[in-house]
Amino acid sequence: MEQTELLDLQGVAQPPRRMLRKHSGFSVETVRPDLGAAFSYDWTSNLHFCAYHDIVLEDGGIRAGDGAEDNRRDLRHTLTYVPRGARVSGWSSLSRRKNSFTAIYFDPASMREELGARFIERADEKVYYRSEEVEGYMRQWARLLAQDHSDGLYEEALGLVTVLAIHKASTYEFKAGRPLGRASLALVEEFIDENLGSDLTLSALAEITGLSRFHFSRAFKSATGETPYQRVLRRRMERAKLLMASGEMSINQIAECLGFQDASYFQRTFRSWVGMSVKEFRDRR
Structure with a gap:
């Protein structure tokens, strides 16, 4: 064996x-x-x-x-x-x-x-x-x-x-985590905004608050109404719209700047999140 x-x-x-x-x-x-x-x-x-x-x-x-x-x-x-x-x-x-x-x-x-x-x-x-x-x-x-x-x-x-x-079918005791305070939430939001171009991880965000990854996720959603993943995507899409409106960067540069592995993935995400293609958004200017 x-x-x-x-x-x-x-x-x-x-x-x-x-x-x-x-x-x-x-x-x-x-x-x-x-x-x-x-x-x-x-x-x-x-x-x-x-x-x-x-x-x-x-x-x-x-x-x-x-x-x-x-x-x-x-x-x-x-x-x-x-x-x-x-x-x-x-x-x-x-x-x-x-x-x-x-x-x-x-x-x-x-x-x-x-x-x-x-x-x-x-x-x-x-x-x-x-x-x-x-x-x-x-x-x-x-x-x-x-x-x-x-x-x-x-x-x-x-x-x-x-x-x-x-493990839901097994016998376990579940311990509720502490809520996410305003100061901790502000630190997380600041960290997200400063690192939108990085490979943000749940571990890094949770470490700021001193909570486990699981309890941080629950506490963050309770405090904001969004999961950490949804919040990061929202901030990336908001930043993308600003960068595209300025007209100073190519799509490839914007994708790289916002931590996307390739431009096509960025464009699919943008369409899904914003409801229009990158080209349609740029043509509105």
Whole structure:
């Protein structure tokens, strides 16, 4: 039984395509094996693991912990949850379709501190179960990981609510965080305005207030009516309109100045947020 951080697929003719994002306390990946690939796995980890499946099998079986082998074939829209220290083993022969799974790996000690939640010490493994809430978050992750660009601030927040959703069915105590005072809020707003061109992270914003990322997100939305991600986007779009109105910078320069990885991503975001294209906005002057 091999212990690795990420689930290792053994015996594949060609290594699967893996799209991975790492953040403090958790990692998320989408794995896409070749059409009709066959593989096995025998794995344990010191991280909790939850996978969302978009997979149809020709044949296969999975065993988690001390449970019996499960031989279901159509795994679409199902989840598998394996807590740290539990063994998961099995084999799969995939159908000739575009199969994939998206998995989140997280450190329970780190998440306990972040969320103010005391999770039960020994959670049960769950194979091919359903949860609309967790599925919704994992489908968001699958779409994000398929994109060329990333947004650390949004992904940090999404990771935290995903972990909390995974554990909602477990017994935990939830401790409400303290509210965000006016002075702390002013410092956060100032930091955002001064760093719109940087890769702003939830960790950096939370550190200003002394709150965990999760409690900062809740407190910020309670105080402003917006998530930190929405506020940063709003300020970037407001700054973009000012820069475009001045006519002194190109679209590429404005995108770079506001922390966007490429001009096309900036233009898509601008249209979505402002309700018109960059060209339409400039033509109004």
